[in-house]
Amino acid sequence: MGLRKAAFAALIAAGAGSLLFDLTLGLRLPSDADWAEAAGALRAQAAAGDAVQIWPAWAERARLFVDAAPVLAEEDPLAADYLGVKRLWVLSLPRTPFYRSPEGALRARGATPAADQRFGALLLRAWDLHAAPIAADLTASREMHEVDYVARACAPVAIGGRLAVRGAAGRVLHLRAGVIGERAYGAGKPPVEVQAFADGVSLGTLEVPATVRDGTGWRRLDAQVPGGPAEREFAFAVSSTDRSRPFCLQAWTTR
């Protein structure tokens, strides 16, 4: 009898609790007016060099409203490069189920926040990234390509090809690269190598193996640029025994 009573109570609780959760879900989500207000605030406050990071990264409805700064959907705020971004506006939906704040990741990378601004169910907060100043955006791609499920401003380079570009040397060369789209996951495919040179001197080699686990496909190399002239001829040679995959790289130098 006790078990029966407990089972009945559990069923009632599960049903009522589920219904309550469902019926209140809308209260935890932003309305069009919330989005419009947040977009208006960004229009008033955003400046050149700002970008908007949506959070969770799936909250891309923001793209319908936000027109004052580029909208980014990076999935790892700690590892993301945020190239050229001085101030990052994090536009988030903190009341959604399983929400995890990006605050810890941003603080871990040295970013500092400004005050919160709330627009209904939306939270807007600006973060100063304290990023090292860019000496040269060597690839400066206007095209976007998806690598490891994030849209990236990278330059497609055919495997077997070479990209040469002249730019300010800075102190550190940053190289990122990966295979575009689903072909990154070709099991058994040989790795792709990117050799980086400055005025013919090797700065290092970035190996891009076939991606096994999501989130590991955008590979990175950060290499010191040896002293010398203020401008250098940088070259990136891309090679692999399998040349069939579309490949993309991004490179810049920082002071």
Add this chain to the structure above:
Amino acid sequence: MTGKGLARGLGFATAAAMALTQSSVGFVRDEGYYFTAAQGYEAWLRLLLHAPLQAIAETERYWSYNFEHPGLTKLLFAASHLVFTTWLGILPDALAWRLPAFAFAGLLSYWLCLLGLSRSRACGVLAPLLFWCAERTFFHGHLACFDIPICAMWAGVGVAWLRRSGPRLALTYGVALAVKHNAWFLPPVLLVHALLLPREQRAFALRRLPWLLLSPLVLFAAWPLLWHHPLRHLGAWISFHTRHVHYAWWYFGQVLRAPPFPIEYPVVVDALALPLPLVILLGAAGISLLLHFARLRPDPQRLLELGLAGAALLPFLLRTTPIFGGIKHWLAFVALLTPEAASLLVRAAPSARALVVAAVLTLLPGLWQIAHVHPYGTSAYGELAGDIPGAATLGMQRQYWSNDVTGVLPWLNAHCPQGARVYFHEVNVESYQTYVRMGMLRADIHYAPGPEQADYAALQWHREFRDREPQTWNAFGTRRPATGLYLDEVPQIVVYARPGLPGAPEGGR
């Protein structure tokens, strides 16, 4: 009302509910193929009526398309269209093609009710309700596909095994065999069930098993492709499914592309996609049936329900069977647990009034899910997943089969200039043609093979197709969508327009 009358009533009510709510349900990718197949088979049926010998001689010409699935359901789709649309002109094309699927949905309710009635009248009512009061199952009930038909036949074979004569069993299993290859797994279940029965029932059950040897006659009769070179076509059918491709599927933030898949995958997806009270009841039902199995003299029906539910799930626990398609490939697992789930619900309630309260509270979250999400059934998630936004955060498959595109068709019809080219992404040509045929999409809107050749793009949000969005940005020179279908904020379909075209946003980056 007699028990059978009640079951029939629930069956008809189910079919009617599907017919009344089908018009908004988009044409899933597979329906596009089956509609095309049905048109070919209808042409064959007309030939059969006018020149039977020629039709029999030319089966391969008409039936080779979609050789990978048996003929019965597609033949029914074709016959329904021939009668109700071509001859009588009383039903639109899609409704006529889907009508037989509604009949199978009704049969499923009928058989679940019968299985429930063996426990109590309340169980007879609750078993089909528990199955259908979830958007995922409700959605699948509308489609001219095989998932609900084979689920229905799974239950039907169970009922026939328990209650029917040998010939009826042979016929029912034959129909199952002629619906989908899942039926290959049923004879071993029945054999094991027979062997586990008490001695006096075992001999009787084993004597009925040979009737199944007649069932392939139904497969043969309902699939004219087999009338010439049957071994070759049977070989192609079997080979297709034993070497089936693995489609990418997003699961807890990782795209699963190839075996081995997580062993718990089908159970976890059920738990996340279905309403929580149903999940709890189904879980309890599974445990209850397992405990019952451990008894010395298990009840034959409960033993069979356990076997049938387990057999529907088992292939997907092997870690090598393709896992795409949400929960649709193991719907019979859910269905065969519902009679016991209903029984547990009835037994837990201390009074009739309390049962009504408990039943309402158990079913309401599922009804809310249907009211809130329908017709976008492949996107539905339950409370354990945090509904659709929670599932997006967890990294679960957002949708599949492209039918969510119906959410943006009115916008495209309203904004596209005459002759506009639209990249429909995952919507195949066959489904696109059906949208046009049904008047859901303007006939002058053309199907573009890629964003580069398009004026507009309707992108389906799939993890494995994330490259299409930047590809569209590059082609269109804008990163601002024009509109989209967002369910509880979560992107499903995102529409882009080339700047300057009607509906395109002004400015933006």
